[in-house]
Amino acid sequence: VRPSRRALSVSQDRLTEKTFLADLGLATAPFAAVADDGELALALAEIGLPAILKTRRLGYDGKGQARIDRAEDAHAALAAMQGAPAILEGVVAFTREISVIAARDLAGDVAAYDPGENAHRDGILRRTTVPARLSAWERADSALIAGKILNALEYAGVLGVELFVTPQGLLVNEIAPRVHNSGHWTQAGCAVDQFEQHIRAIAGWPLGDGTRHSDVVMENLIGEEVSGVLELARKPEVSIHLYGKGTARPGRKMGHVNRVTGPAHRP
Amino acid sequence: VRPSRRALSVSQDRLTEKTFLADLGLATAPFAAVADDGELALALAEIGLPAILKTRRLGYDGKGQARIDRAEDAHAALAAMQGAPAILEGVVAFTREISVIAARDLAGDVAAYDPGENAHRDGILRRTTVPARLSAWERADSALIAGKILNALEYAGVLGVELFVTPQGLLVNEIAPRVHNSGHWTQAGCAVDQFEQHIRAIAGWPLGDGTRHSDVVMENLIGEEVSGVLELARKPEVSIHLYGKGTARPGRKMGHVNRVTGPAHRP
Numbered sequence: 001v002r003p004s005r006r007a008l009s010v011s012q013d014r015l016t017e018k019t020f021l022a023d024l025g026l027a028t029a030p031f032a033a034v035a036d037d038g039e040l041a042l043a044l045a046e047i048g049l050p051a052i053l054k055t056r057r058l059g060y061d062g063k064g065q066a067r068i069d070r071a072e073d074a075h076a077a078l079a080a081m082q083g084a085p086a087i088l089e090g091v092v093a094f095t096r097e098i099s100v101i102a103a104r105d106l107a108g109d110v111a112a113y114d115p116g117e118n119a120h121r122d123g124i125l126r127r128t129t130v131p132a133r134l135s136a137w138e139r140a141d142s143a144l145i146a147g148k149i150l151n152a153l154e155y156a157g158v159l160g161v162e163l164f165v166t167p168q169g170l171l172v173n174e175i176a177p178r179v180h181n182s183g184h185w186t187q188a189g190c191a192v193d194q195f196e197q198h199i200r201a202i203a204g205w206p207l208g209d210g211t212r213h214s215d216v217v218m219e220n221l222i223g224e225e226v227s228g229v230l231e232l233a234r235k236p237e238v239s240i241h242l243y244g245k246g247t248a249r250p251g252r253k254m255g256h257v258n259r260v261t262g263p264a265h266r267p
Numbered sequence: 268v269r270p271s272r273r274a275l276s277v278s279q280d281r282l283t284e285k286t287f288l289a290d291l292g293l294a295t296a297p298f299a300a301v302a303d304d305g306e307l308a309l310a311l312a313e314i315g316l317p318a319i320l321k322t323r324r325l326g327y328d329g330k331g332q333a334r335i336d337r338a339e340d341a342h343a344a345l346a347a348m349q350g351a352p353a354i355l356e357g358v359v360a361f362t363r364e365i366s367v368i369a370a371r372d373l374a375g376d377v378a379a380y381d382p383g384e385n386a387h388r389d390g391i392l393r394r395t396t397v398p399a400r401l402s403a404w405e406r407a408d409s410a411l412i413a414g415k416i417l418n419a420l421e422y423a424g425v426l427g428v429e430l431f432v433t434p435q436g437l438l439v440n441e442i443a444p445r446v447h448n449s450g451h452w453t454q455a456g457c458a459v460d461q462f463e464q465h466i467r468a469i470a471g472w473p474l475g476d477g478t479r480h481s482d483v484v485m486e487n488l489i490g491e492e493v494s495g496v497l498e499l500a501r502k503p504e505v506s507i508h509l510y511g512k513g514t515a516r517p518g519r520k521m522g523h524v525n526r527v528t529g530p531a532h533r534p
Contacts, residue, residue, distance in 0.1 A: 188458055191504040191527045206501040213481050213504070213527050234473040237458040237480070260458045260480050263530035 002156040002202040007177040013056045014087045024152055027171045030090040040074050043088040050091045053077045055084045094164035098132045101183035101194050102146035103158045103201045110150050111207040112143040116182050128182045128218040131267050141170050158198040188239055188258035189216040215261045226254035269423040269469040274444040280323045281354045291419055294438045297357040307341050310355040317358045320344045322351045361431035365399045368450035368461050369413035370425045370468045377417050378474040379410040383449050395449045395485040398534050408437050425465040455506055455525035456483040482528045493521035
């Protein structure tokens with residue numbers, strides 16, 4: 001099975017994941033495991049306010065999370081977890097969010113795409129813009145971080161790493177052991193997109209080198225936005241990807257569009 | 268049914284197709300219907316040597332064709348058709364072969380991709396290079412020809428037009444009422460590729476405008492060439508498309524690779 005069970009078990013539990021990252025020497029938001037009100041009080045004392053309480057497992061798109069701005073919100077936030085094991089994370093003052101999509105093949109070779117800059121709303125990814133606004137140092141560091149994670153997991157396949165850009169450097173927010181929404185721009189920007197890259201990686205093929213030929217803005221179609229897809233299709237250089245989901249519930253990712261914004265420029 | 272039955276019936280018979288094109292005022296190689304040795308002799312007298320005898324239906328990749336270089340080859344060529352209705356076509360002295368992939372939507376709007384330059388071997392397409400080496404006049408004419416054909420057929424969908432470039436202008440060789448092998452480069456060179464374009468055209472969506480963001484060389488993997496696919500995958504900017512066919516028989520198209528050769532330049 002590729003990626004391995006270990007990659008899944010590390011990343012499907014926020015506490016295991018954060019511990020794994022910290023053990024690798026990578027910076028993350030401060031975190032602490034929380035099982036009851038007493039542990040939550042201790043964790044808040046250590047991490048400070050504001051903080052975010054999250055279920056350790058099964059959260060995505062902002063689900064299973066509660067922000068704690070005041071100490072008196074703590075009990076209600078934990079109660080909302082309904083007994084699920086939780087983790088408290090400090091809120092990071094970041095200037096932007098980026099993600100790196102990278103791959104490791106069976107021979108241990110690694111290739112990373114250029115980082116994309118992510119914009120979220122209501123905890124859901126709305127837009128990824130490539131290239132991200134980053135210093136050369138941040139750009140290089142993001143690829144090194146992704147490589148370190150891939151190697152530590154002896155990973156095979158494509159993996160997404162979400163990072164916070166802060167004045168003190170890059171912090172790892174989350175790893176996703178799979179092709180990732182924030183990597184869909186590669187469909188329009190690279191000869192070898194993240195889907196082909198994943199197949200190459202797990203099938204014993206050489207990896208694409210991650211070169212970007214075009215700048216791209218990827219926008220998710222969330223809920224009822226999908227009804228505007230014909231208007232979007234009218235714009236030049238826009239390609240459409242619909243997921244064939246039946247009902248456009250609020251917050252549901254129904255598809256995405258990639259817009260080629262020009263030949264690749266290297267900031 | 269889109270494209271219509273008419274588009275299919277016109278293009279599946281070489282005589283009907285050539286007649287249709289001639290009626291539109293488009294230049295083709297000289298041609299004549301051939302049912303027996305007597306008609307073949309008359310046709311050869313009119314068209315001259317060398318000429319190519321083809322079955323009217325069901326030929327592709329050079330199958331069902333026989334070249335006639337000398338009058339004494341004529342009888343054997345016709346006998347090889349085994350009684351199938353045939354057409355004699357003059358051999359055109361062309362400088363290069365190109366094809367235009369174009370689409371027409373339900374509203375009658377038309378969009379054409381830049382022409383690709385085709386290289387054949389043994390009657391099989393080996394390589395399409397975009398942009399083709401063409402004068403501005405030839406480039407414009409190729410799109411006008413495609414548009415004329417699409418409109419005359421009241422076509423919906425993507426269609427490929429193969430053209431000969433000659434000192435006297437463009438000659439239409441063949442039309443293919445479908446996405447076409449020589450349009451596979453659009454997968455790597457355009458935001459909206461010929462497959463998405465076809466779906467847009469027949470589903471009542473607006474067409475992509477055919478803009479090319481990158482220059483591309485598409486190469487077919489024919490027969491045993493497919494076994495070299497790992498070497499090809501090692502090259503940067505190469506994306507791989509395999510068709511999942513079981514046996515790599517000689518002449519069988521097993522897949523293709525697209526190589527992005529740079530940002531689009533407009534010759």
